[in-house]
Amino acid sequence: MAGMGLSVRDLITIGIFSAVYLLAYVILSTVLFTPWLFMLLLPVGALLMAPVYLLFIARTQKPFAITILGLVAAVIAGLLVYGNVLIALVNLGIAVVADVIAYLGGYKSLALNVASYVVMSFWAIGQQGAMWVARDWYRDLTISSGYSADFADGTLDLATGPMLVAIAVATVVAALISAYGARNMLERHFRRAGVA
Amino acid sequence: MDPNRFRLDPRTKLLLLVGMNVVIYSFGGARYLYLGVALGAALMLAAGAVRAVALLVATYAVLVAGDALVTFAPDPVAEAWNALSLSFFVFLPTAVYAMLLVTTTTITEAAAALEKLRVPTLAIVPVLVLFRFVPALIQDFRAITSAMRLRGLIGRGNPFRMIEFVYVPLLLGVVRTGDQLTVAALTRGLGLHRNRTFVTEPRFRGIDVVAIAAMAALVVAARLAPVDA
Amino acid sequence: MIELAGVTFAYGVSERPVLADIDLTVGAGELVLVCGRSGCGKSTLLKLVNGIVPGAEEGRLDGRVTVAGVQPQDVRLQELSATVGSVFQHPRTQLFTLNTTDELLFGCSNHRVPAPEMLERLRTAVDDFGLEALLDRSIFELSGGEAQKIACASAAMLRPSVFVLDEPSASLDADGIDELRAVLAALKRSGATILVAEHRLHYLTELCDRVVYLDSGRLEAVLDRETFVALDEERRSAMGLRALARVEVGPRLRPAATPAPEGEASAAGSLLVERLRVERKRRLAVDIADLELPAGEVIALTGPNGAGKSSFAAGLSGVLRADASIVADGRALSRRERLRRSFVVMQDVNHQLFAESVIDEATLGHDLDDDAAMTEARAMLESLGLGAFLDDHPYCLSGGQKQRLAIASALLAGTRYLIFDEPTSGIDRDHMERFGRRVQAIKHDVDLVLVITHDTEFIDACADAVVELDQGRVVGRHRLRRVTPP
Known part of the structure; x- marks a missing residue:
């Protein structure tokens, strides 16, 4: 895109990698589709996606590539599934932060790329993110959907309290483990095959 | 009579989606949400997306039934159910419009509508590629797991190795596909101009005016006449 | 211009x-x-x-x-x-x-x-x-x-x-x-x-x-x-150029159903497909009964697009669940056994390369401390012309080399039923003939060599028998009698 510095090849790369990303999360969401297991979406996703993400950075190494990957994923997941602009924006925001972090290392620093991955692992935070970021709005939304104030508070507390912290920690740990394995994979395979 | 007379312009559907977001964040009360859902379902039916509406109704029925029954269930189950049901109900109104968009719009229509809104072609390319390659990826995944089965690599050894066995051929294939597709696209001029031309342009019809007017009325009502719970 | x-x-x-x-x-x-x-x-x-x-x-x-x-x-x-x-x-x-x-x-x-x-x-x-x-x-x-x-x-x-x-x-x-x-x-x-x-x-x-x-x-x-x-x-x-006229293979050119010079129609290890029915997308893609697949022959499987050749291979090898009764040495084989004994070299070999070096790929699944296995692997790779590439990443090999690597892996894994899916599409004459000679050379080391192909030049040059499929059924099978050995 003129001004964004991404070539047609980069954009096609973004398209295909976002296909891998979304396919993986869709499959995970379907498998984890029960009230409690669903919260594992973020940690389990984090455990799996590092090879895809790190290879993606190695293939693009340009500003805005991660942002657009996030934009595509956010639009598809946020807008086309939930239809909710707030969710889409939260997902996109996470991708932007991840992009900035990787950018600081010129997309070549392993440490920063891994940090970027840790942040990016929260991209599907979706409605939980909405609950956390815009708590009052979410409360009002619940009440105006027909639930009682007590009920709204109760569920919010449940979702944003220690549960959220536990999931966040699990996600970070899972992301780091995955990144460790991915780095290994990157060296032994993709670098030797000449694609990274 | 125009057989497409009940097909909405994709831009309208986008507008309706945004409109519904405004309605829910106006916190006007549940009745407006129900009205919004009804409008969305009606538009889907008019466009012929019968299965989608059936699914919607079925989901709604399950949730209502569950909410009624859950009072008899033990606490942890009730809590879990409430969390699930809450997330559905809160997002159902906007999800309905997402369904409307997804089940009644083809990729080409959507691309043409976005480009008419002056979104550059190259900005849409990643999404086009995404939809184009999901089936191919699934095929690749199946071929790879078949090969793994033949080699006796499934179920044996640690899960991390198995992940590697899937990822390596899959991602190498992704790289190769990307390169080949790029060349096929460039040799037909992709990216030559900021926007492309289309044979069928999106068009506003009567139904679009009706739908937008209905949503506008809903938005105004939700803001001006909120109903407290 | x-x-x-x-x-x-x-x-x-x-x-x-x-x-x-x-x-x-x-x-x-x-x-x-x-x-x-x-x-x-x-x-x-x-x-x-x-x-x-x-x-x-x-x-x-x-x-x-x-x-x-x-x-x-x-x-x-x-x-x-x-x-x-x-x-x-x-x-x-x-x-x-x-x-x-x-x-x-x-x-x-x-x-x-x-x-x-x-x-x-x-x-x-x-x-x-x-x-x-x-x-x-x-x-x-x-x-x-x-x-x-x-x-x-x-x-x-x-x-x-x-x-x-x-x-x-x-x-x-x-x-x-x-x-x-x-x-x-x-x-x-x-x-x-x-x-x-x-x-x-x-x-x-x-x-x-x-x-x-x-x-x-x-x-x-x-x-x-x-x-x-x-x-x-x-x-x-x-x-190194291929034929200039389309090569036809069929009973018109060769005598039909003549017993092979070696005699025995069902050598030890031969497969008898008593029944094989494979469903694909709610349709019956393959419906076969009483098909003999003799050991020691290179059998070509042909038929138009959609005839069910790939589904047949997938059902036979156990990759796909199928209603099957497949008998070897008088005993019906379970799906698991067929999976263990089979290997399919796929049309896109890239889907089945998993390791980081050629030698690792060939010995995948084996214990790395097993010296005998390693020596055997090295020798096998050497004989297939891959000796110089032992430490290279499989992705870096040419298409033909990847194919040979897959063959090496199959043989080293003790495969008994070796199936190829379109191995010669898009390769030149020399490589096609070399591949033909290779399958001829290994046909006695395994119990089945089945080549799915529409390359009639290849069939004419290197196959021993042909099975024709159409709409999931066998519509023809003949032996090819050679005047000169391939």
Whole structure:
């Protein structure tokens, strides 16, 4: 895109990698589709996606590539599934932060790329993110959907309290483990095959 | 009579989606949400997306039934159910419009509508590629797991190795596909101009005016006449 | 129309030129066939004409390339697309959109051709190429031949004066090749200048005006059609070129059902398919009973697209769940046993390479401390010509080398039922014959060698028996009696 510095090849790369990303999360969401297991979406996703993400950075190494990957994923997941602009924006925001972090290392620093991955692992935070970021709005939304104030508070507390912290920690740990394995994979395979 | 007379312009559907977001964040009360859902379902039916509406109704029925029954269930189950049901109900109104968009719009229509809104072609390319390659990826995944089965690599050894066995051929294939597709696209001029031309342009019809007017009325009502719970 | 003057080219920073001192002129309206062994440089020659080099791949070019008055190296690839149309080998990665009509309009759309003109060109293309039945279809439903037809028509919609096609018939069966030939005839009628690089020559002998033969990057010969068609078998073999006429295999050419010279119809280890029914997409894709697959023979499995050949292989090997009773040595085999004993070398070998080096790939699944296994592996790889690549990553090997690696893995894993899915599509004569000799050599080391193929030259040269499938059923089986051993 003129001004964004991404070539047609980069954009096609973004398209295909976002296909891998979304396919993986869709499959995970379907498998984890029960009230409690669903919260594992973020940690389990984090455990799996590092090879895809790190290879993606190695293939693009340009500003805005991660942002657009996030934009595509956010639009598809946020807008086309939930239809909710707030969710889409939260997902996109996470991708932007991840992009900035990787950018600081010129997309070549392993440490920063891994940090970027840790942040990016929260991209599907979706409605939980909405609950956390815009708590009052979410409360009002619940009440105006027909639930009682007590009920709204109760569920919010449940979702944003220690549960959220536990999931966040699990996600970070899972992301780091995955990144460790991915780095290994990157060296032994993709670098030797000449694609990274 | 125009057989497409009940097909909405994709831009309208986008507008309706945004409109519904405004309605829910106006916190006007549940009745407006129900009205919004009804409008969305009606538009889907008019466009012929019968299965989608059936699914919607079925989901709604399950949730209502569950909410009624859950009072008899033990606490942890009730809590879990409430969390699930809450997330559905809160997002159902906007999800309905997402369904409307997804089940009644083809990729080409959507691309043409976005480009008419002056979104550059190259900005849409990643999404086009995404939809184009999901089936191919699934095929690749199946071929790879078949090969793994033949080699006796499934179920044996640690899960991390198995992940590697899937990822390596899959991602190498992704790289190769990307390169080949790029060349096929460039040799037909992709990216030559900021926007492309289309044979069928999106068009506003009567139904679009009706739908937008209905949503506008809903938005105004939700803001001006909120109903407290 | 096309002129190459003193062209020498090397990829990247490589010292070794892929093309050396090429001087070639192609006149307007000519159809020129570019042929030669694998690695002779024909693809590179085409890429210089359609601008892929240097548009998508880099290298050093000496000399000058001129196409329709323009130098492809000076122009952006997208701009060149209105002058030079390109068609590639693989239908799957060539089609950008999801719908055939969108695909046809894709090029014009990118070039901002006004809507009325696009429709007009579409109407003309439908007439010229016979596309009525293919309009507004999902690209996932198309056969290989249909997809290539769409790809060609899509490029033609831009009305380029030059067409470049790189092995367009590689993944096509007989019907697909017929459709391709018709498309090329239509292109020629429209007056376009056409360059086609190919291994499969038989479908172009009527259409080509001249033939360019490359060897190791050098222009060895430029023949006119009569001279080319008059080349005898010996000459063609020396040049590494495939047959010039379509080879037919069938009972008309060979005696049917003659017992093999070795005698025993069911040697030890032979498979008897008592019953095999495979369901695909809620249809019965394969419905076979009482089929003998004798050991010690190279059996070719043929049939039109959709006949169920791949499903048969998947059901037999246990990859797919099937209603099957498959007997070996008097005992029915379970699905798990069949899985353990089978190996399928897939059409896209890349789907089955998992390890980080050739030696690791070959010994995958074995205990790394097992010295005997390692020695055996090294010897096997050596004998397959991979001895120099033991530590290389499998991805870096050529297509033929990857195939041999898969064979090595299969044999080292103690495979008893070896199945190949289209192993010779898109490879040159020498490699095809070498592959044939190889399967002949190992046919006594395993209990089944089954080759799914529509390459009649290969069957004619190297198969011992043929099983024909159509619509999931066996419609013919015959032994091929050879006058001279393969």
